[in-house]
Structure formats: C-alpha cells, structure tokens
Amino acid sequence: MHQRKAVEEVFRRIGRNIANFQALERALKSLLPTLSVEGAGSKIQPNKKLHEKALRKQSLGSLADTLHETIFQKPTEQSLEGPLDQDEGPRFLFGFYREASPDYVRAFKRRWNSLVRERNNLVHRQLSEYDLTQDAECERFCIYLEQQHGRINMMAEDLKSLDSHRVMLSKSFAEFLMSKDADKFFETDEDDA
Numbered sequence: 001m002h003q004r005k006a007v008e009e010v011f012r013r014i015g016r017n018i019a020n021f022q023a024l025e026r027a028l029k030s031l032l033p034t035l036s037v038e039g040a041g042s043k044i045q046p047n048k049k050l051h052e053k054a055l056r057k058q059s060l061g062s063l064a065d066t067l068h069e070t071i072f073q074k075p076t077e078q079s080l081e082g083p084l085d086q087d088e089g090p091r092f093l094f095g096f097y098r099e100a101s102p103d104y105v106r107a108f109k110r111r112w113n114s115l116v117r118e119r120n121n122l123v124h125r126q127l128s129e130y131d132l133t134q135d136a137e138c139e140r141f142c143i144y145l146e147q148q149h150g151r152i153n154m155m156a157e158d159l160k161s162l163d164s165h166r167v168m169l170s171k172s173f174a175e176f177l178m179s180k181d182a183d184k185f186f187e188t189d190e191d192d193a
Contacts, residue, residue, distance in 0.1 A: 006138035010130075013145035014122065020152045021060065021119045027159045028063040029055045034166060035070045036095040044092060060119055064112040071098045071162065072105050094173075096166045115155055118148055 033051040037044055055063065074097055100108070130141045176182050 003133065003135055003138070006135050006142075007132050010132060010138050010141050010145070013142055013149070014127075017122060017145055017148055017152060020149065020156070021122075024152065024156060024159070025060050025063060027156065027163075028060075028067060029058075031159060031163050031166070032063065032066055032070060034170075035097075038091070038093045038095075040091050061113075061116040064116055068105075068109050068112065071096070072100060072108075073097060096169060098162075111151075112155070115151060118151070122148070 029052070032055055033048050037048060039047045055066070058066070074095070126141075131137045132141075
C-alpha cells in the first residue's frame, strides 16, 4: 500500500512538471511576437499574427533559442530599408532587448538549454531510469522532480519579469506619443529661406 502511494506521488509530480513546461511554452508563444514589431503601421498587426502563427508549432527548444536571439540582440534598421509603398504609410521598428554581459548571456542560454533537455528527458526517457517498484527510488525521483519544479518556476519568473518590463515600456511609449512632448520631439525646424 505504501509503494502505491509513492508511485502516485511520482506521477502527480510528473504531471505538474509537464503542465508547467507547457505553461512555459504558452508564455513564450505569447511573449515573443511582442518583443520585436516592425513594418508599416497598417501591417504591424498582421505581421504580429504571422509571427504568432509561425511560433504556434515550435518546440520549447526552438522557442528558447528565439527568445535568446530576440532579447539579447539590439533591433536594427535593416528591415526598414528598401522601397516604400506610398499606400503603406510610415514604417516602424519597435524592439525590446536586454543589455547584458557576455557571461550573463551564455549563462541564460545554458539555463534554458538545460531546462529543455530536462523536459525532453522527462517526457521521453526518465520513467525507465527509476525502478518505481521501490519506495527509495520513488522518493529519489520525487526529490529530483521537486528540484526540477523549482528550476521551471525560476524560468517562469524570468519570463514574467521580462513581460512586465515590456508592458511598462509599451505603456510609457504610448503615453509619450499622446503627450505634447511628442509633438515637440517630432517637430522640424522649417527654413523659410
């Protein structure tokens, strides 16, 4: 009877961790299309929808790579170059990125890569690595799953923080655009000569 409860606890923790891995995937799929937005004003929303669609079937590993490439790379004006269709209107480039030391960037990527490997191992192999007929093995697996849960939560908190900063920046930018300061900022000195 005790062994059955131990196995049930293992499966409860496996289910919780898999659900949390899926929540990380959903959070990335929601966040990534908003970190870098570009194009003509009339095409920004359709471009975002295309980006969301492209991310829809990507794996956690691909999403983590895209996050890494997006948040540590300063947006460029490259996409704004080229012929301008007069019906398009002005083009915009809005990007959110994080400045960090090379060591931080490497550590960030290493943490995500490690978590992706853990997720793949949990889904595809890990059950066969433990003898669930033994209480001690169930307990050992539960300890590992609890530690993994902590690592998943740490990454989820990272994403929440990143999203919070992105929202704050977006709101500040929107407020600026609606202010008199924006009018002054975008004014040009006309030369009547």
